[in-house]
Amino acid sequence: MRYLVFLLLISTTSCFGLQYEFEGWTTVFDCEDIDNDNDIDIVIGTQAGGVIFPATTIMRNDGECNFSFEYIYHPCGFGRSNNRNFLQDVDNNNFVDIVSISAIDTQVVLRVDYNNNGQFNNYANCIADSSFMPMGHVFSFGDWNRDGYVEAFFLNSINDSLFWSYFMNDGTGNFLPYEENYPYHGRVELADMDQDGFDEIILCGYNGLRIYSYPDEIDPVAIIEWENIYGFFNIADFDNDGDNDICRSSFDDDADILYFSIFENLGNFTFAEHESTLEGGNLVYMTDWDRILAKDINGDNLVDLSYFQGVFYNNGNYEFNEVELLPINCGPIGLFGFFDFVDINGDTTLDFLTSYTNIAMDGFFEIWFQDSNGNFLEEPPVGITNDELVNTNYKLNNYPNPFNPTTTIEFSIQTDSKVELSIFNIKGQKIKNLTQNEFGSGIHSIIWNGDDELETPVSSGIYYYKLNINGKTEAVKKCILLK
Numbered sequence: 001m002r003y004l005v006f007l008l009l010i011s012t013t014s015c016f017g018l019q020y021e022f023e024g025w026t027t028v029f030d031c032e033d034i035d036n037d038n039d040i041d042i043v044i045g046t047q048a049g050g051v052i053f054p055a056t057t058i059m060r061n062d063g064e065c066n067f068s069f070e071y072i073y074h075p076c077g078f079g080r081s082n083n084r085n086f087l088q089d090v091d092n093n094n095f096v097d098i099v100s101i102s103a104i105d106t107q108v109v110l111r112v113d114y115n116n117n118g119q120f121n122n123y124a125n126c127i128a129d130s131s132f133m134p135m136g137h138v139f140s141f142g143d144w145n146r147d148g149y150v151e152a153f154f155l156n157s158i159n160d161s162l163f164w165s166y167f168m169n170d171g172t173g174n175f176l177p178y179e180e181n182y183p184y185h186g187r188v189e190l191a192d193m194d195q196d197g198f199d200e201i202i203l204c205g206y207n208g209l210r211i212y213s214y215p216d217e218i219d220p221v222a223i224i225e226w227e228n229i230y231g232f233f234n235i236a237d238f239d240n241d242g243d244n245d246i247c248r249s250s251f252d253d254d255a256d257i258l259y260f261s262i263f264e265n266l267g268n269f270t271f272a273e274h275e276s277t278l279e280g281g282n283l284v285y286m287t288d289w290d291r292i293l294a295k296d297i298n299g300d301n302l303v304d305l306s307y308f309q310g311v312f313y314n315n316g317n318y319e320f321n322e323v324e325l326l327p328i329n330c331g332p333i334g335l336f337g338f339f340d341f342v343d344i345n346g347d348t349t350l351d352f353l354t355s356y357t358n359i360a361m362d363g364f365f366e367i368w369f370q371d372s373n374g375n376f377l378e379e380p381p382v383g384i385t386n387d388e389l390v391n392t393n394y395k396l397n398n399y400p401n402p403f404n405p406t407t408t409i410e411f412s413i414q415t416d417s418k419v420e421l422s423i424f425n426i427k428g429q430k431i432k433n434l435t436q437n438e439f440g441s442g443i444h445s446i447i448w449n450g451d452d453e454l455e456t457p458v459s460s461g462i463y464y465y466k467l468n469i470n471g472k473t474e475a476v477k478k479c480i481l482l483k
Helices: none
Strands: 009-011 018-022 026-032 041-046 055-061 067-073 097-104 107-116 119-131 133-142 151-158 161-169 175-177 187-191 200-205 208-212 222-225 232-236 245-252 257-267 270-279 293-295 304-306 310-312 314-316 336-342 351-357 363-370 397-399 407-413 417-425 430-439 442-448 461-469 472-481
Touching: 026 336, 026 351, 026 363, 041 363, 097 151, 107 151, 107 175, 119 161, 119 175, 151 187, 187 232, 222 270, 232 293, 293 336, 397 472, 407 417, 407 461, 407 472, 417 442, 430 442
Parallel strands: 133 187
Antiparallel strands: 009 018, 018 363, 026 041, 041 055, 055 067, 097 107, 107 119, 133 151, 151 161, 161 175, 187 200, 200 208, 208 222, 232 245, 245 257, 257 270, 293 304, 304 310, 336 351, 351 363, 397 407, 407 442, 417 430, 417 461, 461 472
C-alpha cells in the first residue's frame, strides 16, 4: 500500500478557524483514535493530489491539534450521503479500521483497510453476489446477529426496485455478502432500542419508520407512520432517561422553519410523539448541509439539535430554544459540505468540525474550538490543561491511575449538596453516570469498574470524570484505562 504525504495550505485568519485546503474535493469524515495514542485523529474522504479517484486522507493528531497527513488511494467512494461512522473495529483487535462501500461496474463493493497497530498496509474487498447499485452510498454498522462482530448494512437498487441488505462478518473481520434483500424504506441505522445490549435495525423513509429485532428480518417489532414528507432522523436519548428516542426532522426552506417530532421511547418498542416547530433564523446554507445532528453541544447532559450554522438547545421536556447561530464563517460555499461536533483537543467540550467543497472544486476542512463558556474560537483555548480542566477545590482525583480494571474516584464537598459524577470518553460522549444523589459534607469515594451504563467493559484509552455540584460543573479530571 502506497502512502503519499501532500502539501496543504493552512490559514488561521480572523475569518476562519484552523483551516486546511485540499487540492480537489473533500467529502465525509469520521473521528476516532486510530493509533491508540489517546488523542482523536481524523479520516476524511478526498480527491487528493488532483487524481480523479476517491481517496482516504488520514490526519494524525499529535495531541496538540497539530496534524500530519497520509493519503491512501481508495477505489470505493466516500460519497456525499455516505454514513459518517465508517471507522469501525471489524476484527476486534482494538484498532479501528476504515470501511467504505461503493459501486464498481454495477457491483456493490465493500472495502476494508485494516488497521495494524495504527498503520493501514492491508486491505480486502468484498463483492456482492448480484449486480446492483448502492443508493447514495448510504450504509451503517452494527452487531445485528449478536455474535460480537460488526456487520455492514446498506441500501441498493435492483431493476429499479429498492432494497436493503448487508455484508456479514465472518468473525475475523472479513465480510461475506448476504443473499437476501428486503424492501427499502429510505435510510438504515442500527441502535439498541430495548436496552438489551444488542442492536436493532431501524429503517426510515418517506412514509414512516420500521424497527426490526433479531432474528426476524421480515416482521418489524415497531412501526411509526408519518406523512410523505422528506426529512432526516436521529437516534439519541433526548429526555435523559437512559434509553434511545427517535427524532424525525424536516426543514421548510421557503418558510425558514424546522419541523420535528421526537418519539419518546416508552419501552417494549412503544413510542409517544412530541411535536414542535422552530424558526430557522435565516439558515443560508441549510440545503447544502443535508442533516440535522443530535448531540449535547453545551455539556448540560441534554441532547441538542444542530446544523451547519446554528444550534437549537434542549431545555428539557422536549422543548428547544429558537436557533442560536454559530459565529463561524466558512467562506464561499458552492457544492456541499459536512459537519460534526467532536472534542478534538481533549478538554471535554465539543468542537465544530466541517469539510466542504466550493464551486472551483477546492476542498476545505476547518476546526473551530469551543471553550468552557460556549464560545467557538480559531485556536484551542489556553489556560486549561488535560490534568486540571476546571478548578480542583473539590479535591477530585482517582487512584490508581492508570488503572485496570477498576479505579476509585474521590471528591470532597464543604456542604450538603446534590452530586452528579459521570464518565466521558475523549469524543465528549457520556459513558456512564456513576451517581446522582444527595451527599453530606466531607470526603466521598465511588468505584468505577471501567464499564458503561450496560455494565459492558469499555476499551483502553483516556476517559474523563466530571463532578457536578448542584447542577453546575465544578471539576473535570482525566484517567487512563490500560488493558
